[in-house]
C-alpha cells in the first residue's frame with residue numbers, strides 16, 4: 001500500500017466570533033489517500049491555514065520539508081517510522097508547536113488507515129481496550145453572569161452529565177466575579193456533579209492563583225485548569241505545591257519532551273494532551289504512559305469535531321487509568337455535523353467506536369458546506 005496524495009481541508013463557519021475562545025468555529029481535516037482506494041482521516045485543532053501550509057510546503061532541503069512530501073510514496077501502515085520521518089524531515093523549522101500539531105493530524109490518519117487495512121478499530125492496535133464506555137464531561141464556555149451560569153449548569157446536569165467544565169468567558173477578569181460565577185455553577189449543577197474550571201491563563205501569577213484557589217474552594221472544583229500561561233512552569237510548581245485542588249494544564253503542549261517538563265518542573269496534577277496537537281496518537285500514547293509512571297492523571301483535551309472525539313476515545317480506551325472524555329457541547333454545526341454517525345453521549349457516557357480505524361465516516365456534503373477554497 002502506498003500513499004498517493006494528502007489533502008488538507010480548511011473548514012470554517014460563515015461567521016466567526018474572533019473574540020471568543022472557541023476553537024469549534026473552524027477546523028482542519030486531513031485525508032491521506034492510498035493506491036488501494038482506502039482513505040485515512042485526521043484533524044488538527046490549530047490555525048487551519050497555517051497547518052495547511054506546513055502540510056503542503058515544498059521541500060527546502062533535507063531536514064526542512066512540508067509533511068505531505070515526506071509521506072507520498074510511503075506505506076501508511078508504517079505509522080511510527082513515518083512519525084519519525086516527519087519529525088526529522090521538518091526539524092529545521094519544527095520540533096514543537098504547530099509543526100508537531102500538523103504531524104498529529106497526519107499520524108491520526110495513518111492509524112486510521114492501518115486499522116482500515118486490517119479491518120480492526122484503532123484501540124485494538126494500541127494494545128486493546130480496557131474499557132468500552134467512558135464518562136464524558138460536558139465542556140463549554142463560562143457565561144457572563146451568575147444567573148446565566150447557574151441556569152446553564154442546571155440544564156447540562158439535567159442532560160445526564162456527571163461532570164461539567166466551564167472555561168474562559170469572563171473568568172480571570174475580576175476576582176469577585178470569578179467567585180460569584182463559580183458559586184452559581186455549583187448551585188446549578190447540584191451537589192453530586194463534578195465541576196471543573198478552565199481559567200484561560202486569567203489568574204495573573206502564582207500568588208494570585210493561590211489566593212483564588214482558596215476563594216473558590218467552597219464550590220469544590222474538581223480541578224483548576226490553566227490558571228497561568230503555559231510557559232510559567234515555575235509558577236505552576238509554586239501553585240501546585242501550595243493548594244489542595246488539582247491543577248490541570250497541557251493543551252498547548254507538543255511532544256513527550258514538553259510534557260516531561262510540565263510534569264517534572266511544573267508539577268501539575270492533571271495533564272491534558274490533545275491528540276490533534278501533541279503529536280498524534282503515537283505521541284499521546286507515550287505521554288499517557290509517562291503520566292502513568294508518575295502517578296499523574298491524563299485527561300486528553302478534545303474540543304473539536306467527531307474526529308478528535310473518536311481519536312481521543314481510542315486513546316482513553318487503552319490508557320491504564322482513565323477518568324473522562326472531554327465532550328465539547330458548543331452547538332456549532334461545523335463541530336457537530338461532520339461525521340455521518342457523530343460521537344454521542346447518553347447518561348453521561350460515550351461509547352468507543354467499534355468500526356475499522358477511527359470508526360467514523362465523514363459526510364461529504366458537510367465537508368463541502370464548510371470548505372474554504374483558497
Ligand SMILES: [Mg+2]
Pocket residue numbers: 167198225226251
Ligand atoms: Mg482548556
